[in-house]
Amino acid sequence: MTEGNFVDYVKLHLFSGKGGKGSAHLRREKYIPKGGPDGGDGGRGGHVILKGSENLWTLYHLKFKRHIKAENGGDGSGSTSTGADGEDQIIEVPLGTVVRDSETQEIIYEIVEDGQEIIVAKGGKGGRGNAHFKSSTNQTPRYAQPGIPGEEIDITIELKILADVGLVGFPNAGKSTLLSVITAAKPKIADYEFTTLKPNLGIVKYRDFQTFVVADIPGIIEGAAEGKGIGHRFLRHIERNSVLLFLIPADADDIKKQYDILLDELRRYNPEMLDKERLVAISKSDMLDDELKAELKEELDTTLDQPYLFISSVAQQGLTELKDELWKMLTIQEVTDNEKASENYNS
Known part of the structure; x- marks a missing residue:
């Protein structure tokens, strides 16, 4: 999927269908001149429905749709015939879609x-026909209900990527390069900040035909939790990842400091992110000789309270060990999630 086709944010103006009018018809047949009321009810207006689809990865199909309207219900008619229901408008969206009220920004639905x-x-409900209003004192009512108007709402649809591993790091840390090496994805790669403006997904092929999904999230900058840079537009994608892979280049001035800044941005955006499994990968480590790597390892063993690996995407170093570690973490996470689900079910 090319970056231009990845759409993770759209605004829609929705109209549901109006209910059909009830009929005020009076029965008239050759030998029954005063048959009484036989007006049928109006049909229901069509709903606007969001439907989750595992076959979609983006909101691109909604990029050029701003107004979506369902069909109105049909009017009732004689012989107590009910009008047809309006056709529903079904909008398919990827799993991980969040729906907000555009006016209040409140989350109203999540599709997972x-x-x-x-x-x-x-x-809207269809109006009732005059047959409903017949009584002993009013045997020929000549009125019926109009249909109830449909609803009109402005919504904002956001996509939170459902990936197993989320790549977290500052701009130009080597995330896109790593993704291109361990998966078949072809993200845009260049030697300047914010090459990646939208998330890229790739499927990692592991041993024994196993696979897991990795998401390359646009780079974090300080203040991202307050919306600086591309701020919330990328942080929301990290929320649904099972494991977070922090990528920090070996030539960083202070690896521990960079890790702390990244962690703090996630904490300020959503403290629950700190409960996720985390792994640190020191990228571009092919620039280090054995002596420098040993010195750096000694320093990280005392300062970094997190498991870490040295890797190089360009030199293809440490990538097998990285995939092994990620797979182990994902397996443990899956077992933990299943145990929690079982406990919740039993309680």
């Missing part, structure tokens, strides 16, 4: 399961 359907704008 394939086939999950949520009615965002309900169609």
Whole structure:
């Protein structure tokens, strides 16, 4: 998927269908001149429905759709015939989609399961026909209800990527290069900051035909939690990753300081992110000779309270060990999640 086709944010104006009018028809047949009321009900207006689809990875199909309207319900008719229901508008979205009210910015829905359907704008009810209003004192009512208007709502749809591993690091830390080496993804790579403006996804092929998904998230800068740089536009993508891989270049002035800044940005955005499994990869380590690597390792053993690895995407060093470690962490995380789910079910 090219970066231009990755759309993770759209605004939509939705209209559900209006309910059909009830009928005020009076029965008239050759031998029944005064048959009484037989007006049918109006049909329901169409709903606007969001549906989760595991086959979608982006909101690109909604990029050029700003207004979506469901069909109005059909009017009732004689012989107590009910009008047809308006056709629903079903909007398919990727798993990990968050729906906000555009006015309040409040999250109103989240879609995380394939086939999950949520009615965002309900169609109006159809009006009742005059047959409902017949009584002993009013045997020929000549009125019926109009249909109820549909709903109109502005929503903002955001995509939070559902990936197993999220790459976290400052701009130009080598995330895109790593993704291009360990997966078949072809992200844009250049020697300047913010080459990656939107997330890239890649599938890592592991031993025995196993796979896991890695997301290259645009680089963090200090103040990202307050919206600086591309701020919240990328931080939300990290929320759903099972494991966070921190990528820090070997030529950084202070590796521990960079790690602390990255961690602090995640904490300020959402403290729950610190509960995720974390691994630090020292990238571009092919620039280090054995002596420098030994000195750096001695320093990190005392200052960095986190497991770490030395890797080089360009020189293909340490990548097998990296995949082994990530797979082990993902397996442990899956077991932990299953145990929690079992405990919640039993309780």
